[in-house]
Amino acid sequence: MGVVVVRYRPTSDMADINESLVRDVFEELHQKDPGTIKYATLRLADGTFLHIADVDQEANPLNNSEAFARFQDGIADRCEPGEGPSPQPASIVGSYGLFAD
Numbered sequence: 597m598g599v600v601v602v603r604y605r606p607t608s609d610m611a612d613i614n615e616s617l618v619r620d621v622f623e624e625l626h627q628k629d630p631g632t633i634k635y636a637t638l639r640l641a642d643g644t645f646l647h648i649a650d651v652d653q654e655a656n657p658l659n660n661s662e663a664f665a666r667f668q669d670g671i672a673d674r675c676e677p678g679e680g681p682s683p684q685p686a687s688i689v690g691s692y693g694l695f696a697d
Contacts, residue, residue, distance in 0.1 A: 599686045602647040604671070605679035614674050617667040618645070619659075631634035636694070644679075645653050648686075 606614045618637050625635065634650040635658075640649040651658070672680045 598607060599648065599650045600683050601686045602649075602683045603644060604681040605642070605644045606674045607676055607677050608643060610674040611639075614645065614667075614671075615671060617663075618647075620663040621667050624661055624663040625657065628657065633657055634667060635687050636695075652689075 605653045611618040634656040
């Protein structure tokens with residue numbers, strides 16, 4: 597599938613809980629080291645979360661991740677109204693050290 601960017605904004609009282617769930621996903625990825633995904637999550641100053649993933653959907657390790665399933669469970673309820681997850685396909689215009697060329 598290539599690069600996907602997902603943007604959403606949790607309510608202020610759920611932002612730290614959301615961050616903890618995201619950190620659990622990365623901890624699991626580091627433990628299992630699937631090697632089939634490049635993935636980063638950013639928390640912007642306004643509370644918005646931005647996930648950037650470069651992954652082959654057929655070999656996407658998130659599909660089998662218990663931590664990712666816990667993160668996804670209730671994500672819409674953690675978000676501000678109208679600010680739920682919005683995945684968008686993206687193309688890399690330029691990258692230095694973040695994505696493979």
